[in-house]
Amino acid sequence: MFFISGLLLVSCENDSTANLSKVTYYPNVTLNGDRTIILGQGDPYTELGAKSTAGSSTLPVTTTGTVDVSKIGVYKINYESFNSDGFSASKTRAVIVMSKSPSTINLAGTFVRNGSNVNVVTQLSDRKYMCSNAGGLAGPYSPDDNRVSLVFYNLDDKKIYAPFQENTSPTGISAETSVGTIVSVNKFTWTLFASAVYGTSLRTFTRQ
Incomplete structure (x- = not known):
């Protein structure tokens, strides 16, 4: 009986040695x-x-x-x-x-997607803006909804872009856009890269 116990003890020690954990520090x-x-x-x-x-x-x-x-x-x-x-x-x-040239258009105002989903754009400086609903999410809205607010830039009165930003919604979504298109002072388009809530379809906003 003692000999069997000894064998079991040795076996346990070998298994323990074979399964020693290695600590990995991630970059x-x-x-x-x-x-x-x-x-x-x-x-x-x-x-x-x-x-x-x-x-x-x-x-x-x-x-x-x-x-x-x-x-x-x-x-x-x-x-x-x-x-x-x-x-x-x-x-x-x-x-x-x-562009270093002063912008010839002002994108500030109320825009809508799909006819009713409101996105309010506020001008922060000549070519810098903030929008309240970058994905054109449909209402009604709750305090913990997924509406994304983004700072974006008018590059040259033709192209717009919102760089990567964290915690852009009450639910903590991180987001950025593609380089979008300013169709006119009354219309712009972009793709929003955020959570699975949005997908990657092209989003069109028209001045209300």
Whole structure:
């Protein structure tokens, strides 16, 4: 009986050794500077980079993407890092190159989607706006609804873009848009990238 117990004890020790857990520290990427950078066309762009850590270790960061400050548009710079176990983390910076000329249109006002879903646009500065319902969500609205409020930019009176923003709704949705189109002072379109609540259909807003 003692011998059998001894065998069982040895077996348990071997199993325990074979199943020792390994602690993995996942990479954590932090941007140097802001997640969104606004430039006037022709202004210089300085790459600020990013840093990454895993536990107490510093990890290398791979940067991809370029910015052409001579051309109006939205440029994405991606920063990615891997730990020793192959797990990755990444973050993206948006660089918005806008016209330096004063805008000839004002998008402030009340717009609707599907004839009745209200989206109120407020001008914050010449080419910067805030909208109250970027997805054109239908009412009635509750205090904990999924309406997304976004800051967006009029790049050149032809294109608009809302960069990635966190906690844009009472329910905490993070969102951004595609580079949308200003059809006229009374109409614009974009695609909203948010939660599954919205999908990725093109959204058209017409001045009320």
